[in-house]
Amino acid sequence: MLSKSQIGFIKSLHQKKYRKEHGIFIIEGIKSILEFIPSAFQIHTICYLPQYQSLLPKLPSNIKLFEVNNAELEKISTLQAPQGVLALVHIPKESNYSIADLKGKYNLVLDGIQDPGNLGTIIRTADWFGFTQVICSENTVDVYNPKTAQATMGSLARVKIWYTDLEILLKETDVPVYGAMLDGKNLYAVNWSPEGIVLLGNEGQGVSDAIGALINESITIPKVGAGESLNVAISAAIICSEISRILQK
Amino acid sequence: MLSKSQIGFIKSLHQKKYRKEHGIFIIEGIKSILEFIPSAFQIHTICYLPQYQSLLPKLPSNIKLFEVNNAELEKISTLQAPQGVLALVHIPKESNYSIADLKGKYNLVLDGIQDPGNLGTIIRTADWFGFTQVICSENTVDVYNPKTAQATMGSLARVKIWYTDLEILLKETDVPVYGAMLDGKNLYAVNWSPEGIVLLGNEGQGVSDAIGALINESITIPKVGAGESLNVAISAAIICSEISRILQK
Numbered sequence: 069m070l071s072k073s074q075i076g077f078i079k080s081l082h083q084k085k086y087r088k089e090h091g092i093f094i095i096e097g098i099k100s101i102l103e104f105i106p107s108a109f110q111i112h113t114i115c116y117l118p119q120y121q122s123l124l125p126k127l128p129s130n131i132k133l134f135e136v137n138n139a140e141l142e143k144i145s146t147l148q149a150p151q152g153v154l155a156l157v158h159i160p161k162e163s164n165y166s167i168a169d170l171k172g173k174y175n176l177v178l179d180g181i182q183d184p185g186n187l188g189t190i191i192r193t194a195d196w197f198g199f200t201q202v203i204c205s206e207n208t209v210d211v212y213n214p215k216t217a218q219a220t221m222g223s224l225a226r227v228k229i230w231y232t233d234l235e236i237l238l239k240e241t242d243v244p245v246y247g248a249m250l251d252g253k254n255l256y257a258v259n260w261s262p263e264g265i266v267l268l269g270n271e272g273q274g275v276s277d278a279i280g281a282l283i284n285e286s287i288t289i290p291k292v293g294a295g296e297s298l299n300v301a302i303s304a305a306i307i308c309s310e311i312s313r314i315l316q317k
Numbered sequence: 318m319l320s321k322s323q324i325g326f327i328k329s330l331h332q333k334k335y336r337k338e339h340g341i342f343i344i345e346g347i348k349s350i351l352e353f354i355p356s357a358f359q360i361h362t363i364c365y366l367p368q369y370q371s372l373l374p375k376l377p378s379n380i381k382l383f384e385v386n387n388a389e390l391e392k393i394s395t396l397q398a399p400q401g402v403l404a405l406v407h408i409p410k411e412s413n414y415s416i417a418d419l420k421g422k423y424n425l426v427l428d429g430i431q432d433p434g435n436l437g438t439i440i441r442t443a444d445w446f447g448f449t450q451v452i453c454s455e456n457t458v459d460v461y462n463p464k465t466a467q468a469t470m471g472s473l474a475r476v477k478i479w480y481t482d483l484e485i486l487l488k489e490t491d492v493p494v495y496g497a498m499l500d501g502k503n504l505y506a507v508n509w510s511p512e513g514i515v516l517l518g519n520e521g522q523g524v525s526d527a528i529g530a531l532i533n534e535s536i537t538i539p540k541v542g543a544g545e546s547l548n549v550a551i552s553a554a555i556i557c558s559e560i561s562r563i564l565q566k
Contacts (some may be wrong), residue, residue, distance in 0.1 A: 298554075
């Protein structure tokens with residue numbers, strides 16, 4: 069049972085302004101929540117329908133638990149079809165990154181991704197291919213947006229996300245920058261370095277000019293058919309897969 | 318200017334029942350509409366904000382044109398942020414397919430995809446990689462769902478979509494069936510036939526048992542990291558890209 073003010077509080081977290089103010093975001097669904105419980109994230113509250121209680125593990129006593137009914141869950145959920153369990157999770161303090169963290173591996177860098185689902189799907193894909201961090205320009209959509217968190221399917225609990233000034237980052241690093249562009253080198257013919265940055269731009273505008281100037285190699289997914297473009301999460305996945313294929317050889 | 322009944326009619330097309338009854342679906346955005354105008358699809362009506370009129374080509378006189386204002390467009394639009402132009406398009410009569418149409422190329426076959434955005438993204442990706450048709454099980458989401466049509470970004474004007482009983486189809490064809498599964502052969506090590514069917518299953522349940530039994534080769538995108546799964550549109554794209562890479566060689 070939730071009070072009116074608790075419902076109002078959780079609903080406020082649907083908006084970025086209040087997520088930032090309270091330092092809390094929402095994740096939903098038992099599968100995702102079970103990924104967050106053992107992670108470095110701190111869980112604040114779990115609301116569950118009675119039939120979901122048995123699916124929850126033994127939890128530290130500092131996590132607040134509320135059994136809710138369908139009507140309450142519908143009010144607080146960010147989903148059209150709520151999934152029975154909803155958790156409030158503390159937004160971690162932004163850790164300082166060091167450009168040394170880019171070395172010795174492949175990193176995804178996103179310049180102005182706007183669609184929350186695209187960002188979430190990119191994080192989920194990164195996790196599959198072992199890309200341990202995704203670095204976002206400051207104008208990229210909020211990773212704690214409920215649609216983003218949901219689309220990561222729990223991968224947000226593992227993949228490290230930074231927001232930073234990409235121009236500074238890319239000027240400082242000596243890791244080669246591969247940029248997904250419309251007029252680049254055939255993806256399948258790229259000579260991949262053992263470490264790298266894969267840069268993807270905004271859904272409509274692509275990579276911004278200032279950032280595009282810092283690309284070392286432009287790459288393109290060869291078009292066979294008539295389609296005009298690919299979704300950015302699709303492009304990211306195809307490039308991750310190709311790098312993974314080459315590095316596994 | 319639209320009448321109340323015209324607004325009611327267009328709004329009804331947001332629902333599958335009325336799309337079916339009237340044989341009309343909605344597409345939005347000038348880029349998508351410009352793909353449909355020269356296609357085999359018949360356009361019924363175009364509603365546009367005044368500033369978009371100049372972007373429209375000369376149109377056959379049987380297409381109804383309505384200049385609308387923002388308030389009207391918001392009422393009829395399926396989008397949170399309407400894109401200035403909305404078209405009503407006739408749903409084509411279902412053409413009879415012949416299993417001979419599966420020969421000599423690669424085809425995407427979808428078993429129970431439920432998310433409209435996933436279906437649309439798969440069609441957009443198919444179009445990029447030159448897959449000219451997507452065959453859907455009868456329980457796959459409606460391709461004329463506004464979210465699907467939108468996510469195709471105009472590719473729906475080109476890629477042929479069939480709904481059919483997959484069990485009958487896969488039993489009749491001798492084109493090899495490659496099924497995306499969790500325990501299949503490494504995608505990058507598959508010996509691709511010159512023609513084939515790529516089969517993808519439902520977001521949560523995967524390929525149904527009856528259809529799974531008709532797979533000739535199970536394939537899996539090798540996992541490097543810790544992610545639990547990939548989005549189905551992402552999986553489809555990675556497989557299309559790999560086939561495209563091999564066939565281009």
